[in-house]
Amino acid sequence: MYELGVVYRNITRADRAATDRLAPLGSATVHEAMGRVGLMKPYMRPIYAGAQVSGTAVTVLLQPGDNWMLHVAAEQIQPGDVVVAAVTTECSDGYFGDLLASSFKARGARALIIDGGVRDVKTLAEMDFPVWSKAISAKGTIKATLGSVNIPVVCAGMIVHPGDAIVADDDGVVCVPAAMVARTADAAAAREAFEGEKRAKLASGVLGLDMYKMREPLEKAGLRYID
Amino acid sequence: MYELGVVYRNITRADRAATDRLAPLGSATVHEAMGRVGLMKPYMRPIYAGAQVSGTAVTVLLQPGDNWMLHVAAEQIQPGDVVVAAVTTECSDGYFGDLLASSFKARGARALIIDGGVRDVKTLAEMDFPVWSKAISAKGTIKATLGSVNIPVVCAGMIVHPGDAIVADDDGVVCVPAAMVARTADAAAAREAFEGEKRAKLASGVLGLDMYKMREPLEKAGLRYID
Amino acid sequence: MYELGVVYRNITRADRAATDRLAPLGSATVHEAMGRVGLMKPYMRPIYAGAQVSGTAVTVLLQPGDNWMLHVAAEQIQPGDVVVAAVTTECSDGYFGDLLASSFKARGARALIIDGGVRDVKTLAEMDFPVWSKAISAKGTIKATLGSVNIPVVCAGMIVHPGDAIVADDDGVVCVPAAMVARTADAAAAREAFEGEKRAKLASGVLGLDMYKMREPLEKAGLRYID
Amino acid sequence: MYELGVVYRNITRADRAATDRLAPLGSATVHEAMGRVGLMKPYMRPIYAGAQVSGTAVTVLLQPGDNWMLHVAAEQIQPGDVVVAAVTTECSDGYFGDLLASSFKARGARALIIDGGVRDVKTLAEMDFPVWSKAISAKGTIKATLGSVNIPVVCAGMIVHPGDAIVADDDGVVCVPAAMVARTADAAAAREAFEGEKRAKLASGVLGLDMYKMREPLEKAGLRYID
Amino acid sequence: MYELGVVYRNITRADRAATDRLAPLGSATVHEAMGRVGLMKPYMRPIYAGAQVSGTAVTVLLQPGDNWMLHVAAEQIQPGDVVVAAVTTECSDGYFGDLLASSFKARGARALIIDGGVRDVKTLAEMDFPVWSKAISAKGTIKATLGSVNIPVVCAGMIVHPGDAIVADDDGVVCVPAAMVARTADAAAAREAFEGEKRAKLASGVLGLDMYKMREPLEKAGLRYID
């Protein structure tokens, strides 16, 4: 359940250096390193391809068709933050456009993750301000009802606490709890290093069947080859 | 992010008496009493009409196509509980049928809320064991990968902590945090009493425009009547 | 485009007697009689099975998550009307429940058709007040922004002008323009009469292939039978 | 790929007696007995609850918005058949209503399975002619373009060959290849018998954890209990 | 309800000069200038990014899986028109490809807006002929059943009259009634000018909270800041 009408000003952000290590590792590797949890639903798509971002979450809870709290959230942004916006109901209006993006960017935000709609996407791409959203819609919103800022929210099926680390790229959006960022970055980096070797082997023609020693478990599971 | 492979045995359940007051009040009134938060997404539908249930949440996290943890959860059920199951990925297989329902019922469970599929729905209706689910599917599942029991989960867009109160009926499923159940039941009951009066007035022909004194604010907002 | 903030009080309703003839004919037959046009999208479903209604449209345009205009519309209802509600954005909140239903019923409304959500569905069924909707949701709405009453609206993909005849049953919802109601009722009744004969023939084992003389056109189209 | 414009008249139907044994076993048990394959997608829903049917498939391929081939198929129906209709494109029009149902019933058909829409659902329920479909729609169709009858079709994601056995109930629709019907019925019946015992044990309070001897594999998989 | 089998040849097009001013203003700004109405549903997406178009509507009503009327519409196109196509049923076939695009372009059409599918999208991009559609599909269509040209249609939830102005870009598609184009272009241009100032202020670090004087209304609404 959500607490409405509150703004938490003092949140504990995940370690900056560790958070910044996540972007180049990418959402898929980070997600694997956490044991395959933390991923938002795959309907969250970037408005343009190629962006790769990590940052600390400033969370926002919006009411349907109302973007008032995004303006309230702007003041809470610190450089290196990623704004994560949930909506109390499914409503794909365009809650965010180039004006808010100018403001978010001026405050140091790196991206917006929104379980709703966004507009001015051409301008946002020109500004190089990436957004991952559920929809694109020219429909504007009103400013009439309170939500909250920096409470825990559910965004695209995932719990995000203020200060958690977010990593987003073309594969999707992953949330890493603040307390786990350093160890997740380590695990993901180790995984990444190890993947380089595996990629080279596979590219040279070695089969995963042999590299991962799958032939025996497959036989045990009863796999039959028929000529 | 989810903690995998754990079962929390000692959870604090919401007050039983207060929780039991929620069912007759219904999901819509309880949801209003909380300030319009706490509702799962409307794709959660009962497998048969008319059931009206409240209880304390035993939470389960499942892996896609795998219902192993529902068997683990059965042991944690106490009379008056409602099992709330989330899945790490969207997958509509039939995770639950009449066998598990027999077991859940024997342990005292009142209902299952599952962000996935269910089967044997005809038998479940005959057994009078209600389920709110995302899908109905005859597809069975395997028992191979660990999830967790009694961790906080996101079910149909809503955070549910173990021990929270759940109220479900034909209108949907609402989660009330354990600490707020008594006061929410009070607020909902007050609301319900008040609604009875209003219903009578409206049924007698009094308009909401007058009863709620809306004519002035509508005029201020600029509403024009055209003959 | 919609005109916002207006209520048209004097609308021309379709002929009452002709409109009342539509309900027993049903949406499928009426829709055929019009040349297969006028049907709302099939996601519009009745909240309970078996209701069969026709009436004259009072139209409402709602804002997302806001049911203010349904209260304004109540005053414009006359006995025999069906309220048809569109929303400016897709938003499945529960705009309508038992309180508004009490008021609508007191004014003589026969049904609500809403391209959004509805709640209190168990009570609505007990009251025998039928609703065709896109969703069922316990989520309540605010009263803050103007829409309009009795302007032409698009509801579930279909244009509805105030005063048009609406016919709704388990097969869906059809809109018949006011000027065409009498002739549509005649055509549908003729069709219905004719269908009775056809049904009897088919039930006796005569094939549609012969009754509709399809064998020759099928052969011309190139149909080949293979033994 | 589909062969268009052909009607295969002599198809080999699955063994009648074995096919008839499937209905009371139900789609979930039959599906399990086949190793969890053969189920159509769960969007296929019965137009009324409680029907439980099995029969031999007469397959139909329809063109979008065109039900011509259903009339052609009627002639190929033999008592005990279930008609299975696929459409070359996703199109939810109402391809089937009470007239065709009268004809199908007269020929001995037990049900229709259609990856499209159906209408006259109230009358179909009164006639006790069950249909599993993707949609309900009052929209009628034309008779202009050839499809085929009794070719292999893909219906709701499942390959159905003419003569295969179909079993359908509230849980969904399963297709059993003609050559496997007898052995599948045996396996499903054995499973059903065995399930009765299990159900009784679970209802008496024995846990699945013990009955299925899951505690050791769960421990091996690393499950931790936390008090 | 739709009139079938007619082509209106003499339609009144919106003022050309005013219509041409809309494209650079964009769908979001035009939509705001109209009071947030007129937008088609956000499932309408451009087949390639970056196109920004305005023009006068030639409307077409298609039957499912049938593109005959697009050929009829071609003859009614005048330079500066945008073709707006609705379908009587939801059906995502590819109604339009490079051949029709060649013809439309030769007649002076600027774009196609279609509540259905389109194909040859790579060639259309090379031809620089933009399309906003609900789907991309290689599936071709037949030419068998009449629809209409230049009647009012509902396209993606919006009423479009022949001659209305259409503006489309990466944010979506907006319809401006012919009679309102000049005043809408003025209002949108004023808005756009004003937005430039606001953007500069926000980019310099001024908060929307201060620029829009939101602090007082937020406090009145009860917003609490918690340190």
Place this chain on the structure above:
Amino acid sequence: MYELGVVYRNITRADRAATDRLAPLGSATVHEAMGRVGLMKPYMRPIYAGAQVSGTAVTVLLQPGDNWMLHVAAEQIQPGDVVVAAVTTECSDGYFGDLLASSFKARGARALIIDGGVRDVKTLAEMDFPVWSKAISAKGTIKATLGSVNIPVVCAGMIVHPGDAIVADDDGVVCVPAAMVARTADAAAAREAFEGEKRAKLASGVLGLDMYKMREPLEKAGLRYID
């Protein structure tokens, strides 16, 4: 119904030369040449624009959330193959990423067609390894349950036999049965040649109404022009 736990090693591939002719012809033209059958559902989208591929199908059946059989399939790939993967349930996990792509590429695969999710899409684009999929998801999968390789599968609504020819581009994915590839390539090429002429005529301003001699059939169908 699917046969589980088998790998067919000796499949008959469609003629290589004929298969290779399909890619430049494109999915829309090939689909037309087959009489408008063979197209997968339009939700199958390329992960990057512009790829145009044809090849012979190696088919894979996966279990939900499990990519084990993709490793098994790798060994069966021969140069010129396209891997076609179906899943027994709808589950959008990321079954395939850059490691498997390295392996597939090393074996000579030209593309993957998967009725599920894929990840590492940025790297796949850099590697120029095209994928057509239902979803993009960073979610990884397990290796626990057997499916099959080189059995007939249903992928996105279409039957694909091992060895069939696949053609995929921005318009979608078409399957051509192995026995029909040569004649389909001929028919598609003839069609393509003919389309060049038609395109030139239409671009010069000749109307389809005249070029296709539609005026008479339209008049017969009852089309009325209104000035």
